[in-house]
Amino acid sequence: MTRLSAIIVKIIRELLRDIRTLVLMMLAPLVVITLMYFIFDVNNEADIRLGVPDTIDQTFVEGLPDDVEVVPYELAPTMSTLLDNDQLDAFVNITDEKIDVTYKNEDPSKTGAVKQVIRAGLEEMKDEQLKGILGALPEEAELPVMSMEETYLYGSEDSTFFDKMFPILIGFFVFFFVFLISGIALLRERTMGTMERMLATSVRRSEIIIGYLSGFGIFAMLQTIIIVLYSIYLLDMNIAGNIGWVLAINILLALSALAIGMFISTFANTEFQMMQFIPLIIVPQIFFSGIIPLDNIADWISVIGYAFPLRYAGDALTEVMIKGNGFMYIWEDLLALAVFIAVFVLLDILGLKKYRRV
Known part of the structure; x- marks a missing residue:
């Protein structure tokens, strides 16, 4: 036991003499853990910005989650510069027969979240349209068929x-x-x-x-x-x-x-x-x-x-x-x-x- 104690004491003395090693050993994990705390603690929800024309059906906008930021535009923008310059994740344009969505797709994982919120807005819009049709023509109620076209500024659907x-x-x-x-x-x-x-x-x-x-x-x-x-x-x-x-x-x-x-x-x-x-x-x-x-x-x-x-x-x-x-x-x-x-x-x-x- 005496020899074992001598070895332990020797190691402790060497470490105490090597202040740099002790400081790095104690400080480095604290620095890394602190960075992880601040970074991952505030990164739980995606910050989504959608661009839309100011003439878009407001039912679609109202159907989006509350944390989605919607940016309306008066004129038809140029997608190649708009999505980057205005920090948009997608631009959505809805007409009577077609839904055009352009995704920035710089971060494909975020694009998945963008698709979900757009889907939520479209569902709300369809529900409102169905209510109007049922109220006006209860015997011939039928939703108009709308095609959807999705394009990607960067990468592709498989990114x-x-x-x-x-x-x-x-x-x-x-x-x-x-x-x-x-x-x-x-x-x-x-x-x-x-x-x-x-x-x-x-x-x-x-x-x-x-x-x-x-x-x-x-x-x-x-x-x-x-x-x-x-x-x-x-x-x-x-x-x-x-x-x-x-x-x-x-x-x-x-x-x-x-x-x-x-x-x-x-x-x-x-x-x-x-x-x-x-x-x-x-x-x-x-x-x-x-x-x-x-x-x-x-x-x-x-x-x-x-x-x-x-x-x-x-x-x-x-x-x-x-x-x-x-x-x-x-x-x-x-x-x-x-x-x-x-x-x-x-x-x-x-x-x-x-x-x-x-």
């Missing part, structure tokens, strides 16, 4: 939620593996003494960082190209836009992950400590990348997402792969990723200063 997740998942895996591999690789350079010997020479810190960034960057870009091409051509995933922009976005994301991984590695002394940063650096990016809808959460929580590069990459990849848009729609996201790279490269250079002995 699934995975189609929305897929562009973001590509970016996530690119970021995660590049971050982890680059951080651990640079950490090994330090622990093996390679970095210290290099810093003892006349080589500039900026040259070291740019050199490492370029060297690792070549393999990061190769990994990115393989992941993107494999997903598109072998898994047969659809891409509405130009594949060149998909590669450009992921390469910028990989370089930002590389720069961030190198920076975080300066705070770790072991590979285990490097792994401990995953809940703080990687997990929050999943929440804010676009995989989880953030329409209903508080603004102050949503703003946190702009501190993570995967938020910008997710938006850009969605614009290209799902909406088929080009540079004019993603240049701000590309600029943000470039800023991430520049800032963390500068921080990497400054971070090496404490390891230079001469």
